[in-house]
Amino acid sequence: MRTLLRDITVIAMDDEHGSEPFTADVLIDGDRIAELAAPGTVARLPGDTVIAGRDRLVTPGLINAHLHSWEALFRGRYDNLPLELWMLLSYPILGLNPLPERLIHLRTLMVAIESLKNGVTCVLDDVIESPGQSLEALGTVFDAYEQAGIRANCSGNIVNRDFTDTIPFANELLPPELVARVRADPPPSTEEYLEFSREALRRFDHRAGRLRYVIAPSGPQRCTEDLLVAANELSLEHDTTYHIHVLETKVQAVTGQEFYGDTLVGYLDGLGVLSERSTLAHGIWLTDSDIEALARAGASIAHNPISNQKLGAGIAPLRKLLDAGVNVALGSDGGSSSDSARMFDVIKAAALLHKITTPDYEQWPSATEVLWAATRGGARSMRLAGETGALAPGLKADLVIFDLRTINFTPRNDLRNHLVYSENGSSIEQVMVDGRVVVRDGVCTLVTEAAVLAELRELAPEFLSRHGRAEEINRVFAPYFAEIHRRCCAVALPINLSGGAEAAWLADERLRA
Numbered sequence: 001m002r003t004l005l006r007d008i009t010v011i012a013m014d015d016e017h018g019s020e021p022f023t024a025d026v027l028i029d030g031d032r033i034a035e036l037a038a039p040g041t042v043a044r045l046p047g048d049t050v051i052a053g054r055d056r057l058v059t060p061g062l063i064n065a066h067l068h069s070w071e072a073l074f075r076g077r078y079d080n081l082p083l084e085l086w087m088l089l090s091y092p093i094l095g096l097n098p099l100p101e102r103l104i105h106l107r108t109l110m111v112a113i114e115s116l117k118n119g120v121t122c123v124l125d126d127v128i129e130s131p132g133q134s135l136e137a138l139g140t141v142f143d144a145y146e147q148a149g150i151r152a153n154c155s156g157n158i159v160n161r162d163f164t165d166t167i168p169f170a171n172e173l174l175p176p177e178l179v180a181r182v183r184a185d186p187p188p189s190t191e192e193y194l195e196f197s198r199e200a201l202r203r204f205d206h207r208a209g210r211l212r213y214v215i216a217p218s219g220p221q222r223c224t225e226d227l228l229v230a231a232n233e234l235s236l237e238h239d240t241t242y243h244i245h246v247l248e249t250k251v252q253a254v255t256g257q258e259f260y261g262d263t264l265v266g267y268l269d270g271l272g273v274l275s276e277r278s279t280l281a282h283g284i285w286l287t288d289s290d291i292e293a294l295a296r297a298g299a300s301i302a303h304n305p306i307s308n309q310k311l312g313a314g315i316a317p318l319r320k321l322l323d324a325g326v327n328v329a330l331g332s333d334g335g336s337s338s339d340s341a342r343m344f345d346v347i348k349a350a351a352l353l354h355k356i357t358t359p360d361y362e363q364w365p366s367a368t369e370v371l372w373a374a375t376r377g378g379a380r381s382m383r384l385a386g387e388t389g390a391l392a393p394g395l396k397a398d399l400v401i402f403d404l405r406t407i408n409f410t411p412r413n414d415l416r417n418h419l420v421y422s423e424n425g426s427s428i429e430q431v432m433v434d435g436r437v438v439v440r441d442g443v444c445t446l447v448t449e450a451a452v453l454a455e456l457r458e459l460a461p462e463f464l465s466r467h468g469r470a471e472e473i474n475r476v477f478a479p480y481f482a483e484i485h486r487r488c489c490a491v492a493l494p495i496n497l498s499g500g501a502e503a504a505w506l507a508d509e510r511l512r513a
């Protein structure tokens with residue numbers, strides 16, 4: 001089956017054109033792009049679907065390099081909490097029961113629908129289930145992404161150290177009986193995680209030709225050394241992504257010093273687990289030598305500017321990362337810390353946030369750099385560089401067609417600026433994944449949004465009231481975590497952050513011990 005986009009404006013993000021718009025015929029044959037040719041030159045064959053390209057723009061689909069579908073049910077629930085206190089509520093440690101599989105399915109479909117309608121053709125879902133992940137629950141997530149028609153990399157996320165051992169000063173500050181309650185339910189062992197992952201790879205990896213299983217130790221401080229190393233070997237064996245949260249908050253920066261006498265990146269580097277397969281979510285509290293190590297290893301950073309602002313986590317050193325040659329991707333993070341999976345919001349935030357970190361406007365990210373991160377950078381971070389992220393012959397036909405007659409594109413100035421600063425997804429006419437139309441006229445074609453939302457409206461309240469009870473149980477930790485947060489924020493660190501972030505954090509005398 002062939003589709004011909006005739007005489008259409010293209011932003012290809014390929015090596016030849018970058019973000020420079022041009023006009024072309026784009027031929028899609030089956031699941032791949034067959035040809036980009038001069039306008040009007042591709043011969044139409046009987047049976048071809050032809051889309052008139054007048055007043056239309058085609059771009060590669062956006063790639064969301066870091067999200068957690070678990071959080072989709074907490075959209076709009078929290079405000080004004082730093083990560084360590086917010087996690088107590090979004091990922092309660094005590095008193096939580098597994099989510100019914102139907103709710104997992106619906107929640108994941110909602111993430112897929114929101115993503116597709118916003119021009120996202122590929123996601124990395126770091127799938128966390130509390131209180132623990134099962135193969136059945138993970139299978140439900142894969143089922144939902146398969147059904148919605150999106151490309152997805154889904155993890156087995158693992159924490160295999162006792163919770164209070166993952167946060168500095170926790171064992172010292174928490175009452176012993178509370179530590180004992182946490183320890184009463186031990187986390188999975190390294191061997192159990194490896195066995196889980198091997199089975200997940202067998203069951204889910206490469207499903208439908210576009211779904212992959214991802215190895216995801218939750219964070220260096222949340223896993224044992226042997227797990228971090230063995231998980232990396234497994235990711236090498238299967239050429240799958242090694243996805244890990246690193247240096248999202250100042251507490252985590254202090255964690256490196258307290259636990260390992262090193263930065264968390266230095267620690268991972270020392271274990272030999274940084275490579276072109278590793279994607280570090282966040283990477284905010286990085287030293288210059290951390291950045292050099294990431295560049296040397298060919299690792300990626302998944303930058304989440306909205307989530308980082310919502311949780312007051314800090315500002316990633318984007319310019320330094322780009323200058324050092326570190327691959328940068330963009331992510332929304334979970335629906336609790338960012339309240340949506342809309343990548344157009346993330347793109348705009350990424351382009352704006354760094355402009356307030358320095359008056360040196362030559363350092364500010366350009367629209368092209370941000371679009372690159374949202375497409376090519378994301379693809380590379382997921383081991384999909386030769387498959388998606390650009391429009392070029394041989395690549396998968398993962399693309400978005402915009403109607404340029406909308407307010408967002410009127411009058412037509414620089415289309416790249418329109419995409420980054422003005423478009424919000426409402427100009428999207430069609431989205432294709434693997435050459436298949438998954439959004440037409442702004443509506444998902446393979447899932448019925450209204451039915452998914454109606455069922456969620458029916459099922460979610462009971463879950464949320466149970467979750468509310470778990471929140472109450474876990475509020476017992478809050479005063480101690482507030483103290484940990486305060487104590488860590490008062491520590492002076494030898495870190496060269498993007499100007500504004502450093503000044504704000506280090507100058508806050510109220511946080512000093």
Ligand SMILES: [Zn+2]
Binds near residue numbers: 066067068126281334
């Ligand atoms: Zn995350």
